[in-house]
Amino acid sequence: MGPPPFQALLDDHADDVLRFLVACVGPHEADDCFQETFVAALRAYPRLRRGSNVRAWLLTIAHRKAIDAHRARGRRPVPVADAGSQSTMEDPGERDGDDAGLWHDVGALPQRQRAAVALRFVCDFSYRDIGRAIGCTEPAARRNVYEGLERLREGRT
Amino acid sequence: MTDHIEGELSTAGRRLGGAGADARRRLRERAEAEGLLDVAYTTVDSPLGCLLAASTPRGVVRLAYDADAGTDDVLGDLAARVSPRILEAPARLDPLRRELEEYFTGRRTAFEVPVDWSVMHGFGRRVLEHTAQLRFGEVATYREMAARAGSPAAIRAAGNALAANRVPIVVPCHRVLRTGGGLGGYTGGLGRKEFLLRLEGALAP
Numbered sequence: 001m002g003p004p005p006f007q008a009l010l011d012d013h014a015d016d017v018l019r020f021l022v023a024c025v026g027p028h029e030a031d032d033c034f035q036e037t038f039v040a041a042l043r044a045y046p047r048l049r050r051g052s053n054v055r056a057w058l059l060t061i062a063h064r065k066a067i068d069a070h071r072a073r074g075r076r077p078v079p080v081a082d083a084g085s086q087s088t089m090e091d092p093g094e095r096d097g098d099d100a101g102l103w104h105d106v107g108a109l110p111q112r113q114r115a116a117v118a119l120r121f122v123c124d125f126s127y128r129d130i131g132r133a134i135g136c137t138e139p140a141a142r143r144n145v146y147e148g149l150e151r152l153r154e155g156r157t
Numbered sequence: 158m159t160d161h162i163e164g165e166l167s168t169a170g171r172r173l174g175g176a177g178a179d180a181r182r183r184l185r186e187r188a189e190a191e192g193l194l195d196v197a198y199t200t201v202d203s204p205l206g207c208l209l210a211a212s213t214p215r216g217v218v219r220l221a222y223d224a225d226a227g228t229d230d231v232l233g234d235l236a237a238r239v240s241p242r243i244l245e246a247p248a249r250l251d252p253l254r255r256e257l258e259e260y261f262t263g264r265r266t267a268f269e270v271p272v273d274w275s276v277m278h279g280f281g282r283r284v285l286e287h288t289a290q291l292r293f294g295e296v297a298t299y300r301e302m303a304a305r306a307g308s309p310a311a312i313r314a315a316g317n318a319l320a321a322n323r324v325p326i327v328v329p330c331h332r333v334l335r336t337g338g339g340l341g342g343y344t345g346g347l348g349r350k351e352f353l354l355r356l357e358g359a360l361a362p
Contacts, residue, residue, distance in 0.1 A: 002237030005196075007244050010184070015175030022173050034176065038184050042193045042242055099169040106166075121166035122173065152162050 006045055010038065013055055016123045017062045023106055023118035024066040029073075033065040040065070056132040059123065063115050063134055070111065105155050106148075112136070113148030120145045185246040195240035198232065199247035200224045201254050204261050205326075205349050210250045211235055211243075216271030217253055220324045222345040238276050257326070261356070266293035268327045280306055281318035288319065291332040294357045298336045320344060326353070 209224035259265035343350035
């Protein structure tokens with residue numbers, strides 16, 4: 001058996017990748033980051049080692065594209081106040097105003113904490129897979145999530 | 158309130174929508190434009206059931222019966238033999254879809270879409286290339302196809318090559334019969350072979 005057809009990766013993980021990107025960079029940049037992520041993945045896919053964790057691999061690429069987007073944007077504050085507004089996302093569903101504020105706060109976190117929190121709560125990643133995706137150890141992934149949550153709590157008091 | 162930040166994040170995460178049709182369409186177009194779409198596939202309805210059609214930039218590489226019963230095996234085979242860079246991308250298959258429709262409605266007697274022969278090799282490929290020369294309504298025997306491919310004695314091997322035809326209908330292996338007029342076999346089942354031969358007037362209605 002060879003590797004699964006790329007379409008299977010897209011079917012299984014496109015939603016996770018887009019949600020992660022929306023949480024990290026906001027809905028408008030998420031669209032472009034989504035394209036960049038899957039084009040880069042498609043390019044590299046034939047060289048991916050058998051038995052790799054495909055989901056963590058895709059989110060690693062998405063994480064890098066999110067960092068690129070942040071860099072390209074410079075040091076301006078993160079415009080994610082409208083996270084969750086219409087992009088190419090389908091069926092955004094019911095949403096109260098609190099979500100926008102919440103994603104704004106997430107977007108203002110330091111890069112690693114932001115990615116770790118998004119992977120944990122948007123993609124339901126284990127700490128081990130978070131470590132894989134953002135390139136750190138499992139304890140460091142745990143710490144990034146913990147510190148990110150602390151900071152979000154502080155912002156509310 | 159502040160203690161519930163984890164629950165809020167999970168709930169808000171679930172409220173984020175998924176990747177819609179537009180995102181997928183953009184990706185297909187980008188992949189095609191950048192030369193990364195090694196295999197495009199789609200399904201095509203026909204009088205012989207739902208077909209899976211796949212094409213490389215070179216031409217049609219697979220046409221498989223019973224796509225409604227599952228496509229995993231066919232796509233897995235393409236991933237292993239051709240490339241795993243496979244996307245459901247109907248646009249590349251539009252010419253084939255059109256020609257198949259014309260063929261099944263009696264408005265076309267020859268396919269013009271190119272076939273990608275690169276995954277076929279040796280004697281089997283030669284048999285199939287000669288089979289592709291058989292015209293609408295014409296039939297030949299396994300023995301004749303073996304001879305045309307250069308090995309008159311390799312009748313069984315010619316039959317195996319035809320049974321392994323990856324592009325039935327377009328490469329008309331249904332036009333090859335047993336010496337003496339028996340139908341022989343067919344990848345999609347004999348009922349389909351009879352249907353195609355009747356459609357072409359090679360078999361009495």
